[in-house]
Amino acid sequence: MSVRTRFPPSPTGYLHIGGARTALFSWLYARKYGGAFVLRIEDTDRERSTEESVQAIFDGLQWLGLDYDEGPFYQTGRMGRYREVVEQLLREGKAYRCYCSKEELDALRERQRAKGEKPRYDGRCRQRDTPVPGVDPVVRFRNPRDGDVVIDDVVKGRIIISNGELDDLIIARSDGMPTYNFTVVVDDMDMRITHVIRGDDHVNNTPKQINILRALGNEPPKYAHVPMILGEDGKRLSKRHGAVSVMQYRDEGYLPEALLNYLVRLGWSHGDQEIFSRQEMIELFDIGEVHRSAAVFNPDKLLWLNYEYMKSLSLTDLRDHARWFFGNRGIDIDAQPNWHEVLKANQERSKTLVELVERSLFFFRDVDGYDEKSAKKFFKGQAGEILEELRSELAGIEPWQPETIHQCVHGLAEKRSVGLGKIAQPVRVAVAGVAVSPPIDDTLAILGKEATLRRIDAAVAYINSRA
Numbered sequence: 001m002s003v004r005t006r007f008p009p010s011p012t013g014y015l016h017i018g019g020a021r022t023a024l025f026s027w028l029y030a031r032k033y034g035g036a037f038v039l040r041i042e043d044t045d046r047e048r049s050t051e052e053s054v055q056a057i058f059d060g061l062q063w064l065g066l067d068y069d070e071g072p073f074y075q076t077g078r079m080g081r082y083r084e085v086v087e088q089l090l091r092e093g094k095a096y097r098c099y100c101s102k103e104e105l106d107a108l109r110e111r112q113r114a115k116g117e118k119p120r121y122d123g124r125c126r127q128r129d130t131p132v133p134g135v136d137p138v139v140r141f142r143n144p145r146d147g148d149v150v151i152d153d154v155v156k157g158r159i160i161i162s163n164g165e166l167d168d169l170i171i172a173r174s175d176g177m178p179t180y181n182f183t184v185v186v187d188d189m190d191m192r193i194t195h196v197i198r199g200d201d202h203v204n205n206t207p208k209q210i211n212i213l214r215a216l217g218n219e220p221p222k223y224a225h226v227p228m229i230l231g232e233d234g235k236r237l238s239k240r241h242g243a244v245s246v247m248q249y250r251d252e253g254y255l256p257e258a259l260l261n262y263l264v265r266l267g268w269s270h271g272d273q274e275i276f277s278r279q280e281m282i283e284l285f286d287i288g289e290v291h292r293s294a295a296v297f298n299p300d301k302l303l304w305l306n307y308e309y310m311k312s313l314s315l316t317d318l319r320d321h322a323r324w325f326f327g328n329r330g331i332d333i334d335a336q337p338n339w340h341e342v343l344k345a346n347q348e349r350s351k352t353l354v355e356l357v358e359r360s361l362f363f364f365r366d367v368d369g370y371d372e373k374s375a376k377k378f379f380k381g382q383a384g385e386i387l388e389e390l391r392s393e394l395a396g397i398e399p400w401q402p403e404t405i406h407q408c409v410h411g412l413a414e415k416r417s418v419g420l421g422k423i424a425q426p427v428r429v430a431v432a433g434v435a436v437s438p439p440i441d442d443t444l445a446i447l448g449k450e451a452t453l454r455r456i457d458a459a460v461a462y463i464n465s466r467a
């Protein structure tokens with residue numbers, strides 16, 4: 001039987017880190033065994049499901065390169081099918097209509113609590129054969145009363161739940177809407193899912209789902225319940241811990257490959273290997289090796305991985321990834337004759353694409369104002385004079401290249417008996433607007449003679465205007 005996995009998000013928000021990891025694990029498993037990965041949109045909660053969230057899920061999966069083979073299937077498009085299965089269970093006596101009013105159920109619960117019992121439906125409508133006039137019934141699944149449900153969970157090991165612990169679950173509400181645990185079962189059955197990989201917040205649903213599946217004549221798939229992701233404070237990962245939306249990582253300049261690599265290591269390891277190509281992940285990842293304990297999200301490690309991936313990219317790939325960010329800052333990177341040198345000079349200095357773009361901008365357009373602190377610190381004392389003198393020396397340089405610029409800057413430092421910083425820093429602020437850039441000779445060489453001289457002139461004018 002070929003492997004079939006699924007990712008069934010409820011479209012009630014963005015694609016978050018936890019969802020993306022479950023999607024990745026399911027996708028890897030399907031890819032490893034040449035199986036199918038199915039996308040299903042669980043949108044039956046019409047109040048909370050939105051088109052934007054559906055789109056956010058598509059965008060997130062696409063950005064991460066997690067392609068699906070079947071779907072997207074929408075649960076709202078399968079209502080007829082759910083109704084059909086409810087009818088089948090009713091017909092076969094495996095489900096029954098329940099007419100109990102809210103007051104009746106509340107009173108039952110109160111009595112059970114008073115006796116110190118766990119509140120649960122007592123099955124009083126199981127034997128009822130006449131409808132109650134004027135009441136729209138719910139439909140309940142006739143859960144087995146005896147025996148246990150055994151789950152041989154691929155991650156958690158054996159879990160045994162006694163049927164005595166389980167309620168006669170509502171599978172269709174009084175307005176006919178099927179409930180979550182029921183739609184999942186019908187879908188997993190119809191879509192012939194062989195491996196259900198999902199967050200362990202669903203463990204409690206699994207015995208109910210298994211019972212319904214069996215009632216429908218199916219053997220359950222294999223289950224792998226993946227432990228939660230926690231923040232570094234030990235609490236469940238949430239917005240408090242920073243970005244949790246996958247697309248926010250894109251916007252912050254992370255590479256999809258780095259995020260995938262980070263996600264695969266959240267709760268899984270392979271010796272002490274840290275970097276995995278997509279192909280390696282497919283070959284090496286095994287859902288059975290996922291750790292039983294919760295994983296802790298470490299943003300610094302993700303940043304480190306991103307840096308490693310950024311460093312390893314070819315300049316052309318780096319440009320392709322950065323294009324969108326440059327566009328957002330009004331720069332058409334493909335139209336810049338020196339993009340190659342600029343990206344090369346900044347590649348190893350940047351941990352994210354956003355940082356790369358920020359560090360590169362001044363090469364492509366004149367500075368519009370100086371960073372206040374840098375100007376205060378480096379445009380003082382003899383800076384104006386030094387810049388003027390440097391400017392006249394630089395004007396005579398031929399050819400304009402790092403070596404000749406280097407000689408010129410060093411020559412001036414010697415001549416004036418000042419440290420190199422006294423020259424390099426003011427000129428840096430003059431050309432970049434800030435006091436950080438690649439080595440000054442490279443910076444000026446890449447910038448070009450004309451832009452360098454023009455920007456030094458502007459800085460000298462600025463300094464003189466404030467003297």
Ligand code: GLU
Pocket residue numbers: 008009010042184197198199202
């Ligand atoms: N729609 C459910 C969720 O987003 C999926 C549950 C499952 O994987 O069975 O949590």
